[in-house]
Amino acid sequence: MPESALGRWLRAMRDARDLSLRDVAQRSGVDHAYIYRLETGAKESPSDDVIDKLTTALGSAPRDAEILKFLALNTNVDPSLAEFAVVDPTVTPSQFQMLTTVVNRGAKADYATSLARIRRFMDEEDEGDG
Template structure:
């Protein structure tokens, strides 16, 4: 199955609650198979209504909810970038959004260096 940033983020939020796919789907009033397809990357770009239901059920922080909404609308974001932000909660939504626009011309992405540059730019 293809990996997606949205799927990884959603799965992380679900696992933070220690919920099964079925429990998450039931609490969100969304089909569990659809939640599975979102998590695995088989489906991308869910409707705003589905995202709203998932956010209401999972009750993530404001930052995590904003990032989930962004990922739902931009399916081409690198899953590794989402993983970087998941393990580094100091990355704000604004910084994450800026990181999604950084172009790594042929080089392997170095999100920590890019984040440091963004933070430096924001201070100036």
């Protein structure tokens, strides 16, 4: 089955809380089979209502919920970027969104280097505003 960034993010959120598909389904009122299809990438672009139910059921931190909502609207995000942001909880939603626009011309994505550049740019912008 194809993987998706949304699926990886959702699965990581569920795993972090040690919940089964059925646990999340029961808490959210969303069918466990549909959640499974979202996690595996067989389904994409869930409605805002479904995303809200899932984030509530998972007790998501605002960062996790915001990134999940972004991924529901942007289905072309590289799944490895979602994995990178799961592992590095310091990646903010705005930095994550900026990372989705980075083009790696033929090279393997180096999200850590790109993130460092984005952070430097953001710091320079903040200094210019002050």
